[in-house]
Amino acid sequence: MHDMLAQPIEAVAAAQAGIDPAVRRLSQARPGDVGVILDVRAETHPGDHGVGVEELQRRLLEFGFVEGAEIEVLHEGVIRHDPIAVRIDDMRVALRRRDAEDIWVRFVMRPPARRRRRS
Amino acid sequence: MNIAVETFAPTARVALVGNPNSGKTALFNALTGSRQKVANYAGVTVERKEGQLKTAGGRTLSVLDLPGTYSLRARSPDEAVTRDAVLGRLAGEQTPDVLVCVADATNLRLVLRLILELKAVGRPMVLALNMYDIAQRQGLRIDLEGLERELGCPVITTVATRKRGIEALVAKVDEMARAGTLAGENQWREPSAGEIRQAHREAQRILKAHVRPPERPDTLTGRIDGVLLHPAAGLAILLALLFVMFQAVFTWATPAQDLINNAFQSLGALVARDLPPGLLTSFLTDGVISGVGSVLVFLPQILVLFLFIILLEDFGYMARAAFLMDRIMGGAGLHGRAFIPLLSSFACAIPGIMATRVIDNRRDRLTTILVAPLMTCSARIPVYTLIISAFIPNQTVAGFLSLQGLVMFSLYAAGILSALGISFLTRRLFWRGAVEPFLMELPTYKLPDPENVARNLFLRGKIFIERAGRIIFPLMIVIWFLSSFPGAPAGATDPAINYSIAGRLGQWLQPLLAPIGFNWQMTVALIPGFAAREVAVAALGTVYAIGNADAAPGTLATLLAQHWSIATGLSFLAWYVFAPQCASTLGVVKRETNSWIWPVVMLVYMTTLAYLASLIVYHAAVAFGLG
Numbered sequence: 001m002h003d004m005l006a007q008p009i010e011a012v013a014a015a016q017a018g019i020d021p022a023v024r025r026l027s028q029a030r031p032g033d034v035g036v037i038l039d040v041r042a043e044t045h046p047g048d049h050g051v052g053v054e055e056l057q058r059r060l061l062e063f064g065f066v067e068g069a070e071i072e073v074l075h076e077g078v079i080r081h082d083p084i085a086v087r088i089d090d091m092r093v094a095l096r097r098r099d100a101e102d103i104w105v106r107f108v109m110r111p112p113a114r115r116r117r118r119s
Numbered sequence: 120m121n122i123a124v125e126t127f128a129p130t131a132r133v134a135l136v137g138n139p140n141s142g143k144t145a146l147f148n149a150l151t152g153s154r155q156k157v158a159n160y161a162g163v164t165v166e167r168k169e170g171q172l173k174t175a176g177g178r179t180l181s182v183l184d185l186p187g188t189y190s191l192r193a194r195s196p197d198e199a200v201t202r203d204a205v206l207g208r209l210a211g212e213q214t215p216d217v218l219v220c221v222a223d224a225t226n227l228r229l230v231l232r233l234i235l236e237l238k239a240v241g242r243p244m245v246l247a248l249n250m251y252d253i254a255q256r257q258g259l260r261i262d263l264e265g266l267e268r269e270l271g272c273p274v275i276t277t278v279a280t281r282k283r284g285i286e287a288l289v290a291k292v293d294e295m296a297r298a299g300t301l302a303g304e305n306q307w308r309e310p311s312a313g314e315i316r317q318a319h320r321e322a323q324r325i326l327k328a329h330v331r332p333p334e335r336p337d338t339l340t341g342r343i344d345g346v347l348l349h350p351a352a353g354l355a356i357l358l359a360l361l362f363v364m365f366q367a368v369f370t371w372a373t374p375a376q377d378l379i380n381n382a383f384q385s386l387g388a389l390v391a392r393d394l395p396p397g398l399l400t401s402f403l404t405d406g407v408i409s410g411v412g413s414v415l416v417f418l419p420q421i422l423v424l425f426l427f428i429i430l431l432e433d434f435g436y437m438a439r440a441a442f443l444m445d446r447i448m449g450g451a452g453l454h455g456r457a458f459i460p461l462l463s464s465f466a467c468a469i470p471g472i473m474a475t476r477v478i479d480n481r482r483d484r485l486t487t488i489l490v491a492p493l494m495t496c497s498a499r500i501p502v503y504t505l506i507i508s509a510f511i512p513n514q515t516v517a518g519f520l521s522l523q524g525l526v527m528f529s530l531y532a533a534g535i536l537s538a539l540g541i542s543f544l545t546r547r548l549f550w551r552g553a554v555e556p557f558l559m560e561l562p563t564y565k566l567p568d569p570e571n572v573a574r575n576l577f578l579r580g581k582i583f584i585e586r587a588g589r590i591i592f593p594l595m596i597v598i599w600f601l602s603s604f605p606g607a608p609a610g611a612t613d614p615a616i617n618y619s620i621a622g623r624l625g626q627w628l629q630p631l632l633a634p635i636g637f638n639w640q641m642t643v644a645l646i647p648g649f650a651a652r653e654v655a656v657a658a659l660g661t662v663y664a665i666g667n668a669d670a671a672p673g674t675l676a677t678l679l680a681q682h683w684s685i686a687t688g689l690s691f692l693a694w695y696v697f698a699p700q701c702a703s704t705l706g707v708v709k710r711e712t713n714s715w716i717w718p719v720v721m722l723v724y725m726t727t728l729a730y731l732a733s734l735i736v737y738h739a740a741v742a743f744g745l746g
Contacts, residue, residue, distance in 0.1 A: 075348040079446035092561035
């Protein structure tokens with residue numbers, strides 16, 4: 001959808017090699033993280049989702065987790081920061097971190113945590 | 120030619136399809152009003168809602184409200200119904216003549232992809248852009264003509280809750296039905312990941328070309344979520360909500376309950392005064408009037424509970440509750456989606472067990488089904504209320520908490536904790552497989568529409584009364600018969616019921632339940648109580664009312680307080696937390712699992728739990744001197 005996604009596979013490969021620190025799995029994101037989805041894959045932990053990884057991939061795609069979608073992590077649960085609530089484009093979706101492992105996101109690098117000070 | 124078509128097909132079948140939370144049910148209500156029928160699809164237990172309406176042209180439209188879905192690639196039995204109905208593959212259902220795709224005008228992205236799938240089916244289709252007022256308020260600009268051109272189907276804007284655009288929608292559907300079969304060939308097949316991506320790209324292109332993003336996007340939902348999904352505040356609010364809910368079930372419903380109670384007592388007194396004493400009078404007062412009264416008296420509580428559930432659902436909170444509960448439920452081996460079926464089970468395990476269809480994985484679903492009846496259903500409320508009002512003093516604790524309400528709350532807690540414990544054990548002992556993916560839309564918060572809330576509440580009340588009418592009332596007559604025949608022999612000294620069939624059956628079974636402190640009247644009440652939990656109250660009423668017809672004229676609670684020890688009362692409460700005293704639940708489990716194994720497993724494990732719990736409670740209470 002967006003032109004910046006000319007070579008998503010290479011981008012992910014680069015991240016996996018640890019070259020581009022901005023590209024990470026959605027499962028590792030914290031609330032406040034903003035980015036664009038680079039790739040939705042079907043490879044991690046096959047047989048661990050109760051459905052096949054291909055099926056999980058299709059469900060994610062149907063929910064709008066598609067390459068080029070803008071994503072923002074809004075909230076996380078109390079126990080082990082799981083599940084997470086994200087905004088994809090203009091809708092809100094909740095998912096577990098384990099199901100978000102195959103979603104690769106290019107996060108906007110944020111400046112070091114801003115602290116609001118009351119004067 | 121048109122006239123011929125109209126004479127042959129005066130009724131057109133219309134199916135409503137759409138994403139969840141698109142206001143599809145509100146549109147269905149706006150279209151069909153009170154002319155609705157709720158049943159099940161043939162062979163499956165998915166709720167089938169159908170309604171009728173007459174168009175201005177005199178055609179009857181038969182509208183089917185299909186379960187919400189994001190795609191035709193069904194992932195659950197509910198979604199399979201939608202797919203099969205749309206494709207005309209559903210047994211006992213005819214292919215719809217016109218599809219109405221309902222879309223939330225403020226959230227078009229996913230539904231556009233669904234529309235592209237629906238187009239491949241080839242049926243005539245209308246797109247209803249619902250909640251159009253909210254879109255306008257947000258300053259969202261939709262190029263309707265462009266959208267019509269692009270999608271190749273008419274687009275009508277609607278505001279279902281205000282009945283806006285309904286006439287135009289009906290006229291358009293009528294027009295399409297009149298035009299006869301335009302249906303093309305069905306080219307739909309399950310899309311691959313690549314095809315889903317392709318469809319998204321197409322949807323994105325259409326959005327970009329014909330929809331201008333809102334000038335004043337909704338920020339309220341984000342701000343409310345900031346509080347309601349907050350790790351600490353969110354959970355605290357959820358618990359507080361549940362607590363208020365259960366206190367309200369007690370306090371709000373009391374005036375209405377007193378009213379119903381008094382009305383039926385006056386009616387019984389009236390009949391007893393004007394008719395000569397005898398079998399017929401006994402039948403009318405002890406069988407019919409007290410039977411109907413003892414069931415109807417719980418309608419207020421059931422309505423209060425459902426009012427909360429419906430309001431939370433319509434407001435958009437249920438998905439948030441599932442989000443907050445997911446990890447906590449996950450710790451017990453339950454799926455986050457199990458939260459909604461389990462919460463529904465607080466009203467009744469039957470819709471709760473039926474709602475487990477949203478869980479696709481068989482094991483997750485079975486675990487949820489097995490523990491659903493442990494959630495305190497509304498049919499237990501009559502039993503709990505009766506025993507609590509008989510044995511727990513009506514006083515306040517810590518200045519503002521009702522002690523009776525507190526006991527009620529702990530009974531609910533016992534149900535929840537045991538459900539979590541059992542599902543944890545099931546996961547550990549029987550299957551240790553992976554759990555289903557958890558993907559759930561968090562809908563935009565909306566103020567519930569009073570008319571829709573009222574309609575849903577009315578529907579739930581109606582279902583309860585119908586059930587009471589069909590199952591409980593005939594049973595009351597059977598109990599009255601069992602407890603009245605054969606009559607006492609001449610010169611008998613004991614109460615007449617001791618000689619009846621029920622009395623003998625109760626006395627025969629009583630030794631089995633003596634260790635948990637049950638007397639024979641209770642044992643008698645448990646037998647019809649297998650039909651439905653609340654029957655036990657009416658049964659106790661009948662058994663005691665007949666047994667002491669001339670003595671103590673007070674209420675059943677006072678009677679019980681005289682006849683039972685506190686230990687027995689508490690043991691009875693413990694029994695009702697766990698016992699599978701509901702044949703309908705077991706029947707539904709058989710139907711949902713398509714096997715007799717699971718209802719039998721449920722019967723055995725719940726009865727064992729109930730016996731053990733009552734045994735412990737009874738002997739502990741006796742040890743504390745309450746025997």
